[in-house]
Amino acid sequence: MTMRVCLASGKGGTGKTLLATSLAVYLARHSGSVTYLDADVEEPNGFLFLRPEIVREERVTVPVPALKTGVCSGCGECRRLCAYGAILDLEDRVMVFPELCHSCGGCVIVCPEGALEETPREIGTLLRGMSGSLVCSAGRLDIGETRAAPLIKRLLDRAPPGRIEVLDAPPGTSCSVTAALRGADLLVLVTEPTPFGLHDLRLSVELGRGLGLGMAAVINRSDLGDDEVRRYLDREGIRVVAEIPFRREIAAVYAAGGLGLDTSPEVLGAVEALAGEVDRAG
């Protein structure tokens, strides 16, 4: 049985990657058979810290409609069906905007002339590698591409087998985050005790509840701000597993691409507490 722990946050820059990379390395050292998944495919930066040796790269595609030459009658059935405005009626034919397509395939089905066919469109790359005994996999969305969710789904489908998966989620609460958190065994919300942190934490908790996930929290930069985040988590019955104080040294090590785990007793303490939580949830 695989146990998947997801690190997410509403607000960006709260410390998801700091904790996810450190937790993955810690678990790999102590329990073995661990996979790190970077699902923050719009800016995947976990590999900057884990520095895996890349053993495989795979291009990921989504199906989009293409018009066969001279078959379309311009009836507009496909345009009426498309919920994303990816098809435009012209005088005697339609025009397809593949960037706007969400790959439902409906247009191909409703076309009475059989004028549309699905063709693959590349949206990003899956990377896989090893960092010591830690198996690492990351999605990297192509520049300018807007659809992160299909790439994240593929990342999860193709996740190398491991007893524990540590997933680094994108920030926010959009489709890409939902795709990354689906099926998680434990959701760790990384937050900070500021009004902005609290505002986005509420959204994340709502999303976690909607997905029916068990949740725990880590408060980063815990000696700044106020107590509103703690009070909120208490009211929601979400346990604060660890708090990491604001330390310039942690930021300096992180900025240099170092692992917080090996350089900061505060990060190590938080990771040990998180590892305990992962044990209990598994």
Add this chain to the structure above:
Amino acid sequence: MLLAFTAAGKGGLKADVDPRFGRAPRFVIVDIESGVTVDEFDNPAVQADHGAGPQAAALVAEHGAKGVVSGDFGPKARAALEGLGLGMWKCKAPATVEETLRLYREGGLEEIKPPR
């Protein structure tokens, strides 16, 4: 011939032109021969996550416009307008729709030609 002008707000010919096409708040449809406003309406594509350009292009075409005057056109808007057979002219902001119409008549607006 009817031309669609992108407008920043209400006011027909007196409205300021908006330099964006797909995300312009309103469209003003003008009969360029008579100089009369035949229609003006909000642009629902303003709220679109993606693809405001093609949606706006379809909308102005439905209203009978044969060309569009705006500040700039994104790549998808351009493709859609070309496909629909609508001409594209670049306006100079700040200016009202009326002033821009006068410039158009004088041949003072740059026409965007499809690449050959």
